[in-house]
Every structure is written in C-alpha cells, then in structure tokens.
Amino acid sequence: MRPNVFRPQSLQEACSLLEEHEEALVYGGGTALQILLKQGILVGSSFIDISGIPGLAEISFTDDFLRVGPMVTLRRMERSEEIRELFSLASSAYAKVANPRVRNTATVGGNIAHGDYRLDPPVALLVLGASVELTSRNSIRKVPLEEFFVDFQVTDISAGEIVTAVEIPRSIHLAGSSFVKLSSLSANDWPSASAAVGLMENDNGVHTLRLALGALAATPVMATVDIRNLNLDQTLEASLSKAMELMDPIADVRGSVKYKLRLGRVAVEEAIRSAWKEVPNGR
C-alpha cells in the first residue's frame, strides 16, 4: 500500500532499477506526480527518486549546445543570466510556469516527461529546436523534441528510459522571439492557448518563422513558415493559416473548441508582432 521509493546514487543504478521494476515511475520534482497521487488517479507502487544522482542538476554550455540536466529546476532556467542572454525565449517560457513555489520544485526533465499539452516550456523549446536525451541501461539516444510528443500525454520515452538532458542547439539564431500565454479563467491558470514564435536568422537574413503552439492540440505542436520577402501583414497571414492547420483544441471547463481557436489566433498574432519588433529595421 505504501509505495516503494528507491533513491539510486548513480544513473546506472537508476536504469537498472527501472529495468527491474517496469511499473516504476521516475520521480523528479514531484509537482505533477504528487497531484495525481493525491487525487487517487495514479496508483504508483514504485518510484525512483533521481535527485540523489550527482550531475543531473547541471547547466553546461558546449560549442554546439546548451545542455540542461533533468533535475535543474524551472526556477533556475528562468533566472540564469546566461540562458536569458542566449535563449531569452526559453527564460520567458520557464518564467510563466505556475508560480515560484512550483518553479522552485519542478524540474526540466519532469516537465518534458509529463508530456502535457498545456505546459509552457515545451512550446518554447520546440521553437528553439531542442532535443531530449534518453538514457537506458544499454543505450543513450537523442530525440528531437518535434518527435518526442507522440499523443495526448504520451511521449516517446520507452520502458527503461530516463530523460537525462534537454539540449538546445546554438546553431539556431533567433533575431526575434516571443512567448505568449493566454488563460481564460484565473490569470495564473494553465493556458487556453499559448504560442512561441522565433524569427530565424541565417547569413542571408530572416527567412523562416518557427511557430509552436501549446494547449491547442493533443500535444505541443510546431511548424515553420517561409517568410522570405514577406512583410509583417503577409507574415501574419501565412503564419495564421499555418497555425489553423495545427490547431485541434480539446473542449473543457476552460473553453469550447471555438473559443480556443479564436484565442489561439490571438496568441499567434501577439507573439509574431512582439517578435517582429525585436528585429532591427524589420530585418
């Protein structure tokens, strides 16, 4: 009746435990798991608490990537000055999750593994081209975030795998970006629509708009829009039409499908206008 809690001291030990106890859940910050357990919906019998494993709470920069350990708290992602400088889109999305108490506890790995369609960070991470590192006893693999979210609260994590890092490439340079979160009830509630936008710059200028949506489909979703030679209005038109294709909202107490579709358009437009302002001379 009382669940088993394992506290491995190494990643290898954690992976072995996960293999032995197939039903076991990896326990990060616990902000999502605890709620489900309390509600009596999730009846977990074993948990593998990975907080004691050294090295999982590190933020490091390589030439190619920002690498974030799974036990890094959302609050650190929000407050890190280096991240704000290089990936302000990520900082602003992490800053909008729930409240400081949750952000101080919730972890980057748990947030991704949760796979919920309404979470804020995945939307920004999709635009940033992030990938997830999954480690099992015998292998390590990297999954682009675009392929990671499979379906409604279903991710690509296989049995025996643990999220061991989220990596953001340094090669994608965003000349302007913005994350917009719109709630329909309390201002501090989950979004009914969220949008992240990045105006991707290469040597020839800004030719591509990266767009991701949260709370508007069964998973966070993303698309790119070719905006070569488009002005703001044309960019809005092209992006909104792309966004409409991505949207497949779920009706609930926070709003009907119709309402969420409207709100989704507002979020996209607001995010694009705001990102556009950051581009010098309208690129």
Added chain:
Amino acid sequence: MQISSDFSIESDPSHVFDIFLDPKVMRQCIPGCTDLERIDDLHYQGGLTNEVAHVKFSARFAAEIVELDRPNRIKAVLSGEDRRLGSSIKVTISLDLKPRDTGCDVAYQMEIALWGKLGRLGESIIRRRTSEVERDFVSAVVRACNESQAQISVGELSAVLSPSPLPDEAQRLKVDQFAVNGNTDSVGFLVRVWRLVNRFRRKK
C-alpha cells in the same frame, strides 16, 4: 457530455442493425471489452478490463435496449461501475439508420455521465480519451459491416481494435473509409477513458 455524429456504411440498414445487436461483433467493436453476452432480447451484460501502465481496472456493466424499431432506430443504456476507482458510468446511445443508395447513414447520439473520482478528473482528459475511443469504435463498426455480411474475422478485427494506444495503423487505415461529421465539440464513446491514468506511459 453529449456527442452527436454520423457516418456512412456500405451495407443495408438491416444488416447494420444486426451488427449492433450481435454481442460477438460488438465485443470486438467496443474497445477494452472482455466479454459481452446477451441475457435476453433486451438485456446484455459484460466486462471491461484494461491494464494501463500502473492501474488495472476491471468493471462489470449492464446494457439495456430501451428502444427498438428495426431497422430504423435503436437506443440503449449502458451502466457500469469501477469499484477500485470509485467511479460509475452511464452511457445512453441512440442510433438512427437511414437507407441511402448503396448503403445507409448512421446518425448516433451519446449522452455520457461519469461519476466519482474519474468524473472530477478534468474534462479535457476525458474528452480527449473519449474522442479517441469514439474513432476506434466507429472505425471498428464500419469495418465489421464492410468486412462481411456474415463472418467476421476475429483476427483481423483484433488488429483494428487493438487496445494499444494510438495512433495505430488501424486508425489511419480507416480514415478514408468513413466520414465523421461531428460537431467541433464532439466526444465519443468512453470505455477507454480508463487510459487517462496513463499519463506517464512508456512504450513497451
């Protein structure tokens, strides 16, 4: 929750009607249904089980046909209880069949009540799961009707009805075989609601 939707089948109404009343076929069509037996012309009973990552659920249900107008209309009430999750379900389904040149149009309405722990869980999760199950159910029915006038290949159906989560082959396969014209808020049959517990699921 209410849903109303319609789809078309390339079979005549009386055949479709038989399919709906055949427990052997219906057992295959209702996702997660382990057994379904006819008690008398108007009463059925059965069971639903599923093992989802961490929770094994097992519910008995009873179904009663409350309206029967062969081959035009059928209305049934299904009620069940999951003791472990302290939840009850009641689904009122009505199907109206209308002949069309080479087959028939099926209009269906479902009124779903879900009480107890699962009921308060968060509508979005329920709605999402039910629409998945609805798709599975409809595709299975369509397939069952199209497959054969008499013999249903259980093996093939199992593939279609695999309780494994989606998106699976079967679902993609079926999309071009029928048109669901539901309203935008449409939700579906709810048996596989139980899956929602599986928020942290991993592929096996």
Added chain:
Amino acid sequence: MGGDLTNLEIENDAAAVGQSWQRSDLEAKVRGTFRYTADLPVPRCLYLGVHRASQPHARILNIDISSALEMPGVVRVVTGADLFGIYGELIYTGPAFADQPPIAIDKVRYVGEPIAVVVATDLITARAAADEVYVEYGELPAVLDVDDAISGSDYVHEHLRPSSVFSDLKHLQGRGETNVNYEYNLTSGDVEKAKANSDKTVSGEFWCPPTSHVAIELFSTTAWVEGNRLEVVTTTQTPSYVRQALASMLDIRLNQVRVRTQPLGGGFGSKMYDRLEPLVAAISWTYKLAVKLEITREETFVLTTRHGVAVSSQMSADSIGMIVSAEADVRYDTGAYADIGPRIASKSGMVACGPYKVANARVRSRCIYTNKTSAGPFRGFGVPQVTWSHESLVDELAREFGEDPAQFRRKNLLREGDVAPMGTVMHSADFVGCMDAVTSAIGWNTPLERARGPWRWGRGVAVGIKAVLTPTISNAVLQLNQDASATLLISTVDMGQGSDTIMAQIVAEILCLGPDQVRVVNPDTDITPYDTITAGSRSTYHTGNAVKKVAERMREKLISIAAQLLGVSETDCKLTNGGVVASSSQKYLSIDEIMQLHFGAIGTTLTTESNFTTEWIPYDKETGQSVKVTEHWFAGAAAVELGVDTRTGRIHIAHLAVAGDVGRAINPALVKQQLEGGAIMGLGHALFDEIVMDHGQMINGTLLDYQLPSVKDLPDRLTPIIIENPHQTGPFGAKGVGETAIIPIAPSIANAVRDAIGIRFTRLPLTPERLLMAMAGEGD
C-alpha cells in the same frame, strides 16, 4: 497602599475602540506556530475513511464491505443502516429540516454522499479500504435542474421532515410529492396596477451558479468518549449548535457533550451546522472509539456549496424615473439536503427588490431540493444572488431613461426612516453615502477614454442591502484576574475576521486595559457560553453587545468593591487606567490592590456574565410583511472601472472601490481587510469562480480546475471605504462587515461591462469566452 491621584497619569491612553490593534494571532500565524483545530492534542485515534456515492440518485441495493474488512488495520466498516438500526429517526439532523443522515441510509441523493465509513488504525489504510467498499445501486431518475425539480415528478425526498428548531416550519411535516421545501412570499401594494401605469419596465432571467467556499484550512473532526461523555474537537463556526445537534442525535444531556474548536483557517459559511460532526460523533459514541476524520481537498468540494440561484425579475418606473414596482421569482437550488436553505430563501427573498423605495412589490422565493451536494450558508447568505438580479435591472432601467445609473439609484434609494418593501424601517444603513463614496473614489464623473486599441472601457456601480440574522443570542462571561488581566469567555469563533481582537478591544475600552491584558478563550462548550452562530456578520453587534455589557458589569462590580474599600460612594468612584479613583478624595487603588484587599489572596478572579438577545416580529406568511423583520441592516456599494479586451474577452479591472456602512469601526484596519477580502471573493464570483456540473458530477472539483482569484487577478487599485453611521444599539455604534463587500461586486462589474461593450449579461460568471462569444453575436 493607594496613592494620590495628582501623581498619577489619569489620561486613558489605552483607548481601544476605534484603534487598529494588531490581530492577536498575527505573530503566530506569520511564524507558522499557530495551532489549528487539527493540531490540537487528542487521544490516540483510529482514522476514518469515507466511501462516497458515485451516483446522484439511487437506491442502495447492497453494500459489500467484505474486502475492506479483510485489509490489515481495518477495525470495522460502518453503514447508514448500522446507525439507523441504533438511533432510528434521531440519526437525521439539520438546522431547518431533519433530513440529513450522516451516512446514506436507504438511498443516495448526490454524488459524493457517504455510503460507508471505514474505521482503521491509520489514515492511509482507512482511505484505501474505503475504496474497497462495493455498492450496488438501483438507479433512480436524478433531479438535476432547479426548474425541472419544481415541475417534474421525481422527488429527492419522499416527504418533508422539518426539524423541531423552527416552529414556523411545523406545518410542512410529512408533505410529499414536492421538491420545494420552503416558499417565502412578499407582497405589498398592487404590482399589476403599478406596472400598467408605469412608463418603462425591464425584466431579466438571472442565474448565479453554485460556488465553493474553498477555505484554506480543511475540515477535521475528532471525537472520543470519556466516561459517559463525548468529547469533540472540530472545525466549526457553530460550536453551540453542534453540541445541541449531537446531544439530540445521541439522546444524551447537553453536559455530556463537549465541543471545542480553535480559530479557523477560513470558514465563509462552510464550517457550519452538520458537517462531519454527526458522522464522527455517532461512530465514536456507538462503538466507544476515539476516531478522527480528516478530509481531502477534493472531498471538501462535495461537502457544501453556495446556492445556485435562478431569478426571474422585473422592475418598472414612472415617467420621472421613480421605481414603482418590482417583482422577483427566486429559486434556490439547495441540493440534496435543506441545511439552512429555507432561511436563506426567506432572508434573501425579502430584499430581492433591492434597497429602493418601491411601493408595489411581489417576491416568491423558493428553496428547492435537487440531487446535488447540499448547499448551505455562504458569505452573504443568499443575498449576493438576488443582488445580481436587482442591481442589473435597476442599471438597465436607468439606461432606459438615459439617466446616469448612479443618479437614477440616488433618486430611488432608501434613506434613514424609509420603510422597505417588507415593512421594516431603515436605520443606520447609508446606501446613498456608500454609493457616493465609491463613485467618487473611482472618479465617476471624470472623462473616460472608452476605446484604447482593442480595449473598451466602462464604469459600473451597484448597491447592496442585507438584514442581520434575527432573532439570535449571544452570551459572555468575563473573569478579571487579580493582576488586572482579563479572560473573556465567548463562543464566537475567530476565523480570520479578527473577532478575538475586537472583542478584546471592547473589554479593554470599558476596563481601561491595554492590548495584552485581555485574553479571549477559544470556544469550548464546557467553558464558553452559548452563542447562536459565528456567521452572517452578526458577531460584532451581538457578541460585541454581550461583551460590552459583561465588561460594564465588571466595571460596576469593581467600583462597588473599591468604593467600600475607599469608604466613599460608588458614584464618587471612577475606573481609570489600572485602578479606581475617588474623585472627592483623589484616593486611588489599583485593580491589583482592590482584588487582594477584597479576597485576601493573590491570583483571585472576579466574574461577571451577560446575555444579549435580539427579537423580531415574524413576517406574515401571506405577505412577508413585518415591522421588525431584523435587528439591523447592512448597506454597501461597489464601483468599478474596467476594460474589456475585445480580442480575448478578458476583463481587466483598473479600480474597484467598495464601501460599507459599519455603524462604527471598532478596528478600522480589520474592517478594511474584511471589505477587501469580501471584494476579492466577489470578484472571483463575478469573473470565473463556479462549480461546473455534468449529470450531477462536479467536473472541476480539484484546485487545478477550480478557479479562484490569484494575486494577478486583483484590480490595479482596490479601495476599501468605511462609512460610519453609528447604530443606536450597536456596541459603540458598531455593526458587522463580513459580508457587506461581497454583495454588490458581481453586478458592479457586469454593469461596467455593459457600459464598456453595450451588452447585458444575466448569467455569472463573466468568463472571457462568454464575453467574446457575445461580442461576436454568438452568446448564450
């Protein structure tokens, strides 16, 4: 001994009333050392786990407890039939109707009703075993809509069972084939004639959904048996009621039941009357066990709610814009059990026409059973729901005349000495003063830039009226200790409103004591005297009067003793800081000295007691008329300036001002906090706070989905305004303020939305979706 007054400070610098004394519990609450009810030491207990119904209306055909019983640690499983077998009809309790069993007996009437209770050695086992109880239901048609409940032929109760508490309900005994358990009617003048002769009429179909109280502190009840007595420690706003209810149910004497509570972490009406106590007490007493029931946040949502209310109403005015008639048909959805619903239906029905001079009025206010969680008292006692109707109507009527809504109200508002539609005179209820204060605070007459980008701006105002619960009873016992400290014994429950602080201030004022010299004892029915309830904004006035009286008696007693000791007449003596002085001789004795000389010992106490009881003249059953339907009135108003985002439908409140006529503020800081707290709660009800039901199941019954205002939802500016028109018989002129602010908030916001975007909303809450769809012409 004694001294010469000329050498002593005679100024009473301890003047307490009117001062913003710091809350007595402030430091402990900030430091986290405060002990709530569930923290009190109790004997070693068994824990209870409740198996709750998963059907809204069904016969209980069978309860299978075998697998629960098999679980290690499970002591027993108790069903309603077990208790009914022992106590019979006594097991049904309730303040107005004895209709509520602690555990469902023959059928369940709402999703979440207790069906079986597991007694186990620990909490986890108790809850896990409760999940292992299996119930076989025989489904019954569920009554889920308040209007269907009136017209349909399915009934929640076979017959009505009025309790013995209210004699005026006796005639309803045994009445069957109805879901309406109470109907209040008000008539005055000739509505038809007045309407026919009127110039303009407005009407509306209004709806306020049920809402949840969501006090931060969860419910907890512990009970055990000591000899032939039952001890109960529980989170309740009504310790005296609970003692009576338990003694009646168990058929034992009042002195065999002891009920204690600590100051509550919020109540708002949820912790009243029969909550967990009958269930826990029955199990403890029957099986002679020490048992504890702590419920989860999710369970609190099915314990009690605010009434969902439908109001169909009309208001007419003559050619010069004077309201000539008002009508309201009010339907209170009281859920599965009546609780105090019948009282709410009448007390709110009588003010359903608003605080206006209306010569012709007709109100029908009904309390109706449905298969939902029982609705009970909620801050405002049903009045915010009727205010939603009359303040929307009067606003619309003003617009019909093209008149400023504030000015239109000003012409029509009741003033001192006016008679309200139910026949009672107005006193100390300054509606005009409240309205003028809030409108002026938000700059009502200053220009407003209405269109700013996608935003549309507007202003709105609303006024509220409420009667205080009458008749009621308060008692106080005061002990003056030899060292000049005092101990006050009252059964008023401090639940954040600060009653412990202001009652101490009243004692201190009379006895010239300082902030640390008065201790208020927590409610304990073995010690603290009877008090009707802590609710309905009644404590400052009622308990306050009892406390003032008990302190005055103490002053008289002390002076009498001192006069003897000083050898002077009592009229020559005066109580001053710390002692008694004789004016003629300037001789002085400190309290310390008086007590020691009188008793010849140290550590002694002097005791006084008092009672304060209010009376009313019951309203006429046919017309609802009474010349004294209440002891006093509450008056409040709110004004708001807000913007509506036409892209998202979201409301942004720039300024919300709220005023209440409190007679006199005993503690201005606490009064302002009550005004603010009420306003914020009202803001939630206006914008998004609601219980969403589907087939009798609450589908947003967790704090993830149930929406409350967060700090980010607050207005840019929130201005609480104290209006003081001293009440003749209030303690120092004071009245309560707990509910005043919440009453006008929702209509003030809706009126501002009407002003901003030209659309009248009649259903709460004003969600962005509702606004957006209405702006798009697709509203509900």
